[in-house]
Amino acid sequence: MSEISPAEWTAILLSLRVAIIATLVATPFGIALAWLLARRDFWGKSLLDAIVHLPLVLPPVVTGYLLLLTFGRRGLVGGFLADHLGIVFSFRWTGAALACGVMAFPLLVRPMRLSIEAIDRRLEQAAETLGAAPWKVFFTVTLPLALPGVLAGMVLGFAKAIGEFGATITFVSNIPGETQTISSAIYSLIQTPDGDAAAGRLVIVSIVLALGALIAAEWFARRATARLHGN
Amino acid sequence: MLRVDIEKQLGEFSLSATFTGEGRVIGLFGASGAGKTSLVNMIAGLLRPDRGTIVIDGETVDDTAAGIHVPTWRRRIGYVFQDARLFPHLDVAQNLDYGRRMNGLSPDPAQHKRIIDLLDIGALQGRRPGKLSGGERQRVALGRALLSKPRLLLLDEPLGALDEGRKLEILPYLVRLRDEANVPMVYVSHDAAELRQLATQIVMLKQGRVTSFGGVKVLA
Numbered sequence: 001m002s003e004i005s006p007a008e009w010t011a012i013l014l015s016l017r018v019a020i021i022a023t024l025v026a027t028p029f030g031i032a033l034a035w036l037l038a039r040r041d042f043w044g045k046s047l048l049d050a051i052v053h054l055p056l057v058l059p060p061v062v063t064g065y066l067l068l069l070t071f072g073r074r075g076l077v078g079g080f081l082a083d084h085l086g087i088v089f090s091f092r093w094t095g096a097a098l099a100c101g102v103m104a105f106p107l108l109v110r111p112m113r114l115s116i117e118a119i120d121r122r123l124e125q126a127a128e129t130l131g132a133a134p135w136k137v138f139f140t141v142t143l144p145l146a147l148p149g150v151l152a153g154m155v156l157g158f159a160k161a162i163g164e165f166g167a168t169i170t171f172v173s174n175i176p177g178e179t180q181t182i183s184s185a186i187y188s189l190i191q192t193p194d195g196d197a198a199a200g201r202l203v204i205v206s207i208v209l210a211l212g213a214l215i216a217a218e219w220f221a222r223r224a225t226a227r228l229h230g231n
Numbered sequence: 232m233l234r235v236d237i238e239k240q241l242g243e244f245s246l247s248a249t250f251t252g253e254g255r256v257i258g259l260f261g262a263s264g265a266g267k268t269s270l271v272n273m274i275a276g277l278l279r280p281d282r283g284t285i286v287i288d289g290e291t292v293d294d295t296a297a298g299i300h301v302p303t304w305r306r307r308i309g310y311v312f313q314d315a316r317l318f319p320h321l322d323v324a325q326n327l328d329y330g331r332r333m334n335g336l337s338p339d340p341a342q343h344k345r346i347i348d349l350l351d352i353g354a355l356q357g358r359r360p361g362k363l364s365g366g367e368r369q370r371v372a373l374g375r376a377l378l379s380k381p382r383l384l385l386l387d388e389p390l391g392a393l394d395e396g397r398k399l400e401i402l403p404y405l406v407r408l409r410d411e412a413n414v415p416m417v418y419v420s421h422d423a424a425e426l427r428q429l430a431t432q433i434v435m436l437k438q439g440r441v442t443s444f445g446g447v448k449v450l451a
Binding site for chain 1: 275302304306309318319333375376379385
């Protein structure tokens with residue numbers, strides 16, 4: 001196998017950019033939602049939980065199509081954002097990031113939620129008796145103790161985002177240099193005569209990235225356990 | 232000093248208590264299940280009474296009729312739990328400093344040194360809670376509560392999780408605290424011997440009711 005070509009680099013770098021932006025933007029929402037699901041009881045909680053998990057079980061093409069209907073140029077939200085804020089998602093890398101973020105969200109939220117649930121609430125009570133207002137409790141006790149889970153969620157979400165295919169190609173198509181990620185590049189290459197070598201190289205890149213993410217997530221999970229035991 | 236007049240229904244269990252504490256150490260005595268912890272949690276604001284008032288140091292922190300409920304973090308109380316509840320992600324020094332930081336108090340090196348000497352915890356400062364013995368943990372928890380400069384210190388069976396030897400190790404520190412720290416305390420225990428050594432006044436609880444009230448003699 002020869003070296004990675006400039007066109008392949010473009011796809012790899014685009015994938016990285018899309019996945020990093022998707023993860024960073026999704027993280028604050030993920031933490032907030034994880035906290036809400038772990039710590040609060042409210043009407044419609046199971047429904048919210050189900051909606052968060054929906055992209056995990058829906059066919060990705062359905063999610064992509066729904067994104068197109070909602071965030072496309074003529075979509076309800078997409079039209080508003082384009083006209084008033086100049087933010088366009090359709091056929092742009094930002095749309096790829098949105099699709100990846102939505103698809104990765106359930107995987108991102110889950111470890112965060114589990115790590116918040118695992119925190120002994122009595123520690124938060126102790127913080128309150130020491131004069132910490134609820135938001136201070138969150139930032140000085142809850143979040144630091146949940147940090148390994150938050151990082152694990154980010155890593156898993158990133159790994160999912162970088163491999164996303166169905167929703168992305170449905171929503172923003174497969175435009176080299178703009179929306180062609182590693183996955184859609186592989187898809188194009190295996191339909192092209194003589195594309196096998198290039199596809200093979202991108203497949204190896206995908207495997208390396210995914211494995212790296214899983215190993216990192218595992219490492220963070222072990223750190224979390226050590227942290228909760230105060231060592 | 233501390234005025235309590237509350238009612239609380241907890242499932243099948245009903246708690247109804249009225250007393251005024253004036254002493255340096257109010258001993259809350261009763262068997263397990265008598266409602267001691269619920270009562271202390273109400274004084275701390277962690278539990279809301281169904282009806283009644285709680286007054287700490289002249290400030291009404293609970294008055295159901297007037298709709299007053301001061302949240303825990305504004306009550307300026309210290310609470311030492313049976314399980315020390317030190318923050319596992321912070322070392323001992325950071326645990327000790329937590330209350331001061333949260334209350335926005337300026338550093339008070341003199342008080343800091345006095346309490347650390349009083350509890351003999353100077354040597355533990357760099358350690359993580361996971362590396363402390365049960366007795367050490369409880370001493371750090373005491374220090375942490377005191378350093379937040381509370382106007383009332385609540386201790387819920389602080390020796391309950393320790394074996395006899397460890398109890399004897401901590402008890403002298405509590406006596407010193409009572410005599411030197413100048414913070415009124417509510418001390419919860421089911422151990423009459425412990426309270427005889429520490430308390431200046433006893434509130435006896437039985438199945439959610441105050442059955443006796445007075446000096447340490449009521450323990451007899």
